[in-house]
Amino acid sequence: MGTDNLQGAASGRPGGTAATMPADRFSMRTRRLLWVWGFLAIPILFYAIIRFYPTFQAFYLSMTNWDLVRPAKFVGFANYIKLFKDPQFWKVFRNTFTYLIIGTPLSLVIAFTVAFFLDRVRFMHNFIRALYFLPYLTTAAAMAWVWRWFYQPPPIGVINDVLAIVGIPQQPFIRSTDQALFSVMVTAIWAGLGFQVIIFMAGLRAIPTTFYEAARIDGLGEWAILRKITLPLLKPTTVFLVVFSSIAFLRIFDQVYNMTTNDPGGPLGSTKPLVLMIYQTAFGSYAMGYAAAQTVVLFTILLIVSLLQLWILREKK
Amino acid sequence: MRKSVLLAGLVAGFSTFAFNAAQAVEIEYWQYVFDTRVKAMDQLITDFQTKNPDITVKQVTFPYADYQTRVIAANMSGNGPDVMQLFYGWLDKFAAGGILQPLPADAFPHEKIEKEFFPIVSAMKRDGNYYGLPTAVRSLALFYNKKLFTEAGLDPSKPPQTLDEFVAAAEKIAKHDAAGNVTVAGSTLDMTGQDHQWWREVLVRQFGGEPYTDNDTKVTYNSEAGAQALKFYTSLQTEKKIGAAGFMDEGQAAFRAGKAGMTIDGTFRLGAFSTIKDFEWGVTELPANKDGLRSNYASYFANGIGAKTTGEELEASKKFLTYLTSPEAMAIWLKVVGELPALRSAALTDANLKDPIYGPFLKGLEYAHTTMFKDELGQRQNAIDMTNRVLLEGQSPEDSVKQAAEAEQEMIDAAKP
Amino acid sequence: MTDTPALSHANIRPGRIITWTLLFIGGLIMISPLLFMFSTSLKTADQVYDLRLIPAAPTLANYISVLADGRFMRWFLNSMFVAVTVTISNCFFDSLVGYTLAKFEFRGRYFIFIAILSTLMIPTEMLVIPWYLMSSQLGWLDSYWGIMFPGMMTAFGTFLMKQFFETVPNDFIEAARVDGLNEFQIWWKVAMPLVTPALSALAIFTFLGNWTAFFWPLIVTTSKELYTLPVGLSSFAVEQSIQWEMIMTGAAIATLPTLIVFLVLQRYIVRGVMLAGLKG
Incomplete structure (x- = not known):
């Protein structure tokens, strides 16, 4: 333990307490070191026991056939082989990526458009902002039931009733293999939009007005300003939101679980995301080892997608 | 002086209490939480304890969703129940996990079981041993809305008795809007409810097939009969338009709301439907086919004895289980829970058979079958997917049945220990 | 928060009116699920399928019956x-x-920081099975502690707060040391009073996240008394055999508290979300 490394916040600067009292120096440092590790003791224990140990355990369990009944037996990569051979997994995999690949850009484009224009609106600004932001504060599990009711076939579904009034043919929504996933996706976009709008607005405000003034003096048009100034300067915000909402889409569960309780994962599994498959495998069939393998796959996907996005978005800077 | 007397008295009192406590055997009984079931069991335990003052029964309950996990986890830690309730379909898992012991033949002789209970108890038999016995059983019947019957010009005292009559009645009741959407269903069509049982154990047989053979380990509905049964079922929506899957979200919700003329459901729905105030409803047996063949699906929760129970707890558990499967326990269960007695003698009484509600369910028990599920959720999902492939993706019933049979066979094979 | 950049076309009247109207309509669509939810929760069973937003005969009966069973x-x-x-x-x-x-x-400072930060990469779903195993071995299943332990830190x-503490001038801390305060007191x-905006942002996020949490509580709780x-x-809705007015009432009860808090503290919450979003 090198005590030289121990320095209080200001002790690097001349005139610090430690320097004025050389006799006390050693004990001061030790005492401060004690404080540091005292502060960190419980958190270190927490992260070790509640985060790191379970992480390794998940990897281990994914290589066992643990099913709650019998003691876990090591089976190597059998669970992974089974998973990659399972057509249901590939369906779920495709669903999960559809949520991600369509949901993320779609919600960000809408959020940016709203934020861009809302930023200029002064009349009842807070009120309109609240309209967009409120859904973010709702409970997904509760609102899934409201949406489930909205999507009902005639005669009770709200959206279908509205369509009938307007004279548009009625739609099956969550009762169809083509529309179910998008119906669920809409609810997820709806719930997350408010957050993205607020963050985009914060990002827009962080751009100094001098940039715009300079651009206008140069005679740039509205569109050029957006393309050459606003969007590039908004990059950090965009990167954050892309990563953040991608992760949310990859982990979608609450909406799907609640909107399809009687046929979990929608008709023919058309809305089933990976997390629902994990839930069913682990807590419906009690195939814990197999489910652990699925969680490891989810982890890998999340890791790759996040790193990829950070890399791509950084590259273009 | 007085104090020491008091103390002595206390000590004496305490030791008497301790002595008594040591003498009474305490056994634990586990079941899942369902209001009426817990109440009925409380009543049964009180009755049993008055008859057997040397035995105390402690009832422990868990929510349904968690029940299996609890039993399994408790078995691992060795604090399992002495007597427990289990769904017949869990037997393989529970037996494989070493959770149950075979019922001692001295207290539960086989020939007596086979003579006195309904034949469906055979689902609790493995390798020549019974692992549990039910207090009560549940079967399916056709519920019908008398108000909608009258409005459609049908006689509410003469519900359909055959499949043809069923279809005809449903066609009369069904109403559609201009775009062809169902606004009132003739009958609910909901595979996610009980229809998958109806298809599997009733329709397949009525079209001349057999859903499974070899103790339900071989799927045999991939046949002409299976395809016909599925064609019949899906045509109810596609051709006859008597209803639609997903109508009002769930079949029972549609019936409850008075928007469906008929629905197939089990005894367990009686409680929910008893709160209906807007219309009168009746119950009748599931429709027969042209040749008069009827079938039904019955299921039950059995009571078994924990594998780790020995000694005087085992003796007490045997007594308690004997009581739980006695006619008087069944009478209490029928009254409180509304489930049918598992003993023929207790079930098929004149009063029960004449009962307009219990009668049809009881008649169904005589010819009922049970499916020995290996993976109940998976097999249910498989049947749901089978119909959805026809209804939503336009697959032919033949292909869909074939695909379903293959998938289900795989599931059953995978569950083999 | 009104220092909106004055853009050239912002002065064109019709454009502004159209923008405003479109935004307003979009906003109405956004809150329509909430409006229908509240409206239906005030209707009786036979009015549920009547699309009118303002109930013909509003009643609190659903709330009373939902809340009555405790x-x-x-x-x-x-x-x-x-x-x-x-x-x-x-x-x-x-x-x-x-x-x-x-x-x-x-x-070890850098190592600990990276170690903590790296846990951001691990999705909860991956830890759920080990947590479940741990909870069952330690008797944490179906307990408040069982629901809470994964999110205690x-x-x-940590990252958010570190960012903000870095902006606290060292002089303040040093001065406090000279005054004889111990490290905890400092x-x-x-330090804490200087980062209250960050602290309230963290509080808002943590509260909201736990108030709406579904996946882990669904797994770890088993008795109805401990459900969040x-x-x-969710269990109520299934059990109610799809009586929409009851489900909407339940959903409204789950949603109301956060909405009320928001309406009261709108400014702080929006600022908090911006803060956490930008620095986090």
């Missing part, structure tokens, strides 16, 4: 207890760790 009240209190406890724990520990990492130099909060009495509001509502 379960919702219990779930509400459970959620409140869990969310508040976890929020307090996060505000305390995340700040403490963030402060320690920001304001002390010691061997978060890397996100953190608590000197989202889990309770």
Whole structure:
């Protein structure tokens, strides 16, 4: 333990307490070191026991056939082989990526458009902002039931009733293999939009007005300003939101679980995301080892997608 | 002086209490939480304890969703129940996990079981041993809305008795809007409810097939009969338009709301439907086919004895289980829970058979079958997917049945220990 | 917050009116699920399928019958207890760790920071099975502690607080040391008051996250008495055999508290979300 490394916040600067009292120096440092590790003791224990140990355990369990009944037996990569051979997994995999690949850009484009224009609106600004932001504060599990009711076939579904009034043919929504996933996706976009709008607005405000003034003096048009100034300067915000909402889409569960309780994962599994498959495998069939393998796959996907996005978005800077 | 007397008295009192406590055997009984079931069991335990003052029964309950996990986890830690309730379909898992012991033949002789209970108890038999016995059983019947019957010009005292009559009645009741959407269903069509049982154990047989053979380990509905049964079922929506899957979200919700003329459901729905105030409803047996063949699906929760129970707890558990499967326990269960007695003698009484509600369910028990599920959720999902492939993706019933049979066979094979 | 950049076309009247109207319509669509939810919760069973937003004969009967059986009240209190406890724990520990990492130099500081940050990469779903195993072995299943333990500290909060503590001038801390305060007092009495905006942002996020949490509480709770509001509502909806007016009432009860809090504290919450979003 090198005590030289121990320095209080200001002790690097001349005139610090430690320097004025050389006799006390050693004990001061030790005492401060004690404080540091005292502060960190419980958190270190927490992260070790509640985060790191379970992480390794998940990897281990994914290589066992643990099913709650019998003691876990090591089976190597059998669970992974089974998973990659399972057509249901590939369906779920495709669903999960559809949520991600369509949901993320779609919600960000809408959020940016709203934020861009809302930023200029002064009349009842807070009120309109609240309209967009409120859904973010709702409970997904509760609102899934409201949406489930909205999507009902005639005669009770709200959206279908509205369509009938307007004279548009009625739609099956969550009762169809083509529309179910998008119906669920809409609810997820709806719930997350408010957050993205607020963050985009914060990002827009962080751009100094001098940039715009300079651009206008140069005679740039509205569109050029957006393309050459606003969007590039908004990059950090965009990167954050892309990563953040991608992760949310990859982990979608609450909406799907609640909107399809009687046929979990929608008709023919058309809305089933990976997390629902994990839930069913682990807590419906009690195939814990197999489910652990699925969680490891989810982890890998999340890791790759996040790193990829950070890399791509950084590259273009 | 007085104090020491008091103390002595206390000590004496305490030791008497301790002595008594040591003498009474305490056994634990586990079941899942369902209001009426817990109440009925409380009543049964009180009755049993008055008859057997040397035995105390402690009832422990868990929510349904968690029940299996609890039993399994408790078995691992060795604090399992002495007597427990289990769904017949869990037997393989529970037996494989070493959770149950075979019922001692001295207290539960086989020939007596086979003579006195309904034949469906055979689902609790493995390798020549019974692992549990039910207090009560549940079967399916056709519920019908008398108000909608009258409005459609049908006689509410003469519900359909055959499949043809069923279809005809449903066609009369069904109403559609201009775009062809169902606004009132003739009958609910909901595979996610009980229809998958109806298809599997009733329709397949009525079209001349057999859903499974070899103790339900071989799927045999991939046949002409299976395809016909599925064609019949899906045509109810596609051709006859008597209803639609997903109508009002769930079949029972549609019936409850008075928007469906008929629905197939089990005894367990009686409680929910008893709160209906807007219309009168009746119950009748599931429709027969042209040749008069009827079938039904019955299921039950059995009571078994924990594998780790020995000694005087085992003796007490045997007594308690004997009581739980006695006619008087069944009478209490029928009254409180509304489930049918598992003993023929207790079930098929004149009063029960004449009962307009219990009668049809009881008649169904005589010819009922049970499916020995290996993976109940998976097999249910498989049947749901089978119909959805026809209804939503336009697959032919033949292909869909074939695909379903293959998938289900795989599931059953995978569950083999 | 009105320093909107004055853009050239912002002065064109018709354009502004159209923009405003479109935004307003979009906003109405956004809150329509909430409006229908509240409206239906005030209707009787036979009016449910009547699309009118303002009920013909509004009634609180659904609320009375939903609240009367006591379960919702219990779930509400459970959620409140869990969310508040976890929020307090996060505000305390995340700040403490963030402060320690920001304001002390010691061997292992960088390692600990990276280690904590790396847990952000691990999705909860991956830990759920080991947590479940751990909980069943330690008897944590179906207990408040079981619901709460995974979220008692978060890397996100720690990172956020560290960022903000770094902006606290060292002179303040040094001055406090000269005054003879011990390190804990310095953190608590000197540094913490300087980061209250960040602290309230962290509190808002943690509370909201735990109030709406569904996946883990669904797994770890098994008895109805311990359900949190989202889990309770979900089981209630299934059990109610799809009576929409009852389900909408339940959903409204689950949603109302956060909406009311927002309407009261709109400015702080929006600012908090911006803060956490930009720095986190």
